[in-house]
Amino acid sequence: MSKTGIVYHEDMMKHECEWDTTHPECPGRFQSCLDLLKESNTLKKCHVLPSREATNEEILKVHSQSHLQLLENTQDGVDNLEEFSSHYDSVYFNAHTSRAAKLAAGCSVTLVEAVIQEKIKNGIALVRPPGHHATHNEFGGYSFLNNIAIAAKVALESYGLTRILIVDWDIHHGQGTQRAFYEDPRVVYFSIHRYENAKFWPHLRESNYDYIGKGEGTGFNINIPLNSVGCGDMDYIHIFEEILEPIAKQYIPELIIVSAGFDSALGDPKGQMQVTPQCFALLCQKLMKISENKLALILEGGYCIKALSHCVLASINTLLNFPLPPLPEQKQNVSQTLKDVSKRIKVLLKDNWKFDVSPLKSPTEIEEIELNVAKHCQDGPPFPTRDDYWPPVSETTMKMLEEVTEKLRQYYKLCNSYTNE
Template identity: 45%
Template sequence: MGTALVYHEDMMATRLLWDDPECKIESPERLAAALGCLRQCGLEQRCLHVAAREASEAELSLVHSPEYVDLVRRTQTLGTEELQALSGQYDAVYFHPSTFHCARLAAGAALQLVDAVLTGTAHNGLALVRPPGHHSQRAAANGFCVFNNVAIAAEHAKRKHGLCRILVVDWDIHHGQGIQYIFEDDPSVLYFSWHRYEHGRFWPFLPESDADTVGQGQGRGFTINLPWNQVGMTNADYLAAFLHVLLPVAFEFDPELVLVSAGFDSVVGDPEGQMQATPECFAHLTQLLQVLAGGRVCAVLEGGYHLESLAQSVCMTVRALLGDPTPALSGPMAPCQSALESIQNVRGAQAPHWKSLQQQDVSPGLGPSIHFPEERPLLLLPGNPVYKAEPLPRLLLDQKHHYSVPPVRMAVALTAPHSTSALPPDVLCQQSAPKWETEAWAKSHESLAQDETLTALGKFLYLLSRVLDGQVSSGVASTLASAVAATLDVAIWQGLSRGAERVLCVVLGQLDRPLDLADDGRILWLNIGGKEAAIFSMYHVSMPLPRTTGGFLSCILGVVLPMAYGFRPDLVLVALGPDHGLQAPQAALLAAMLRAPAGGRVLALLEESAPQLAQALAQGLCGEAPPSLGPFSTASRVDLQALMGLRAQLQWRWEMVRVAAPEPTRGAPCSRSLERPETSAPPGNFPAAAPALPPSASVNDR
């Protein structure tokens, strides 16, 4: 199985035949630019090519009325004036004699992709289509959209393949009200959309695009709207929305398929969105979605009207689907005030329906270091109605030419022969660092002096060197239980000496932090399952390992990943020490999710007596979808209190941990510093008080 790429060049046939400034941006060049970039970057050749087919009228009728399908069919014989008159009856729509053919191909491409993924022909994929679909309604075209491609694909997956839980993620910058209307009372489809809203002053100007619209009847809680009330949202804002809203609910929902309404008008440079997220952000978002539904992710193109940013964003999405490491994110990793207010509002609206949001709440409160540096004000559209797209930075334009993928995605260096039996032979690393180098690093650790531990250290150092020099993306290594702590210590200093500026250590179990590690911003030590929940300094945090699925996810999504993204590590070291308590599905999920913040540079170290965990870590680092964690269960009161207390204190230094805007400055303009936050502030600068645990509320059983 691989990544399917579905398209048909006939979809470039339809184009605007008269003067219409609003509609002219939806042009055939959009598809040509995306395809050209995929070919130039060698990505099309790596995909499984699937030709689009026309959707049948019966398939279109899964979500559209027969009368509407008949109306679109009749456009094939209309002249230009008749087409223009008909188009004028709809909002931001144009028809062409080829519209019916192209729109059927677009819907059929989405169906082909879903069939390929659900039958096992492909693991995931992208359908490059036009016209787009997410605004189209049962009996009306709308917003360039004729047939609702993603909605048709979702209904098809339910009826033909028997799926009961489908997640639709709409990251287009416009609200996909068509999808929302079609499934608003259907609990089998969870619809998530973020969109430019500006308190109802941005198209399509609908009150039902706001956060308080959550669905109807049995579908209450299955519509999630996250409205952006300012322009200028960045990578940090988009990631915060995923970590603190979408992913907690998605894990609780446990989808069997993820459909993405992949609109790229939410990227920097696009005149419709006026946002500042960069193309590589969509590689991160895609990789985060791949931990759901066994990795069955089907992306379908929607909007995107800046040809260069559209093309590069499509390439980044395909790279992530192929399993390539994600490139580093640019810009400060701190959500802005307006984004935090939106996140806070949607969490409040959805909390009655989802246990996962109830157990993550952190009251904003007061604390030291409340600041939103005032260097880049982001303008509201009203009062600035004329928008001129700024030229994209040269770095962005050249990015596709500088992006490289390590020749080896993942390698393992395991000491016990039986540990390798379940792994493919091409990932085994048999080489070792030179003996003199190994002995030099082992001198300061008595536990590394034995022949067996020296052999394991030599393999580990060789593997670490290959990761640091870009020949291997990630790796798994083992050693004797008594040597895990010493080997990790060597790895930290080897990483720093070989050019890594920031090393993230995620330690599971009872492994003490080396005493000689300074709090100088180079090393972030996160101990999960340590002796206590404590913040020893801003770079040394200990937290419990919750035993429930909900508690584990709260730990990873609410603390570990936000801190990792805020820290921006060059290298992630994962170590499993004594009494780590990690199960294989948890290990695979942790490894898979830690790939993103460090561009795939993750090296896991564990005891040689844990072959199942070694296999799970290797699979996660290879990009394989982790197995399900099992039925969702909330964190225990003790674990929840500990995590909430940690997050309440950490949010003042690690801004990606925040889920709410600080009260004293609510309503202030959304602004950020363009510089990376200072990392040399004194340790321990946190508020002492933690919020009380909120009382439990009624929750709909899922």
């Protein structure tokens, strides 16, 4: 049996926006990943786990009964699904949404259970719709059930784990996951996300670095807000080496679960960052070393299909212990803004984790953040249900992506992982 597992169900592709066929959270995201894994023979190297829907008991560990009932009603109890969708920020429903969301959550639980039970060493849940924006009683951000929070709750309550590290590298802050564990020291939630002082969705004050948890959970919530676009491999490696790895080595997690969104990848129109598939491979390897391979990746976002599928491929090949592909040449300097934020985070967390830190002046951006929250965060419905588009990615960026992915494919050919057969 392979030490690396994968779980998925093709019925998750039935969730689609029927009034906007160009919606970015589309079935093609899932299909492209599956196609590349099959074409590259990577899927054959993984142990395919049985898929299932999450049970009501599992869902209710995170969500309310009324939330679950609303989701189930969309199968046949809502006449105008577009109007119903407008009551929530950035979601759509069709008759298959409820089953797809339950499958995504159930597959996530299955993966985590398999790692805990040592049926596999590590693995990925290839799922959609995403989940990390779903809160106790609210849909939002393409999310209906919080897949990663449900899986983590099962690990805590059914298997008795006491130290789980959740790494969320999706480009959007996972407010749903943060809220689920904000006062819980059994979970470190570590999120790297585009923020721009709250100009970027979800436009929340709580997504900033000074939200570090509450009560017994103080110091266990770590936000790394990226306040400029264009961050690349060196920036993400800096975050891992300067903040995540020192915390993880002190925390000694029994399990690491990743909210594996790839909308921070080079070529993604939403993220507008420049992280390469090769870098995600490296980040996976770093997490494997911390957790002694006990690592579960759960797919979140990613809206450039070429980038998404190759990031998934690179991540799985790393889980399978293939040699790391070399990083493409990029800018070598970490942005000064990120360095400043890193220092402020270390100062805030100095009573919880050991860092080498020096005194800093008080932050000056809080007033700007609060103004941006007020300006950009829509208080209530109706929310837009169409035209969820971003400016097209430049030809230069897409050319870079083509070069990076071709190098990756050629590299895995040499590793006997990628073939054209």
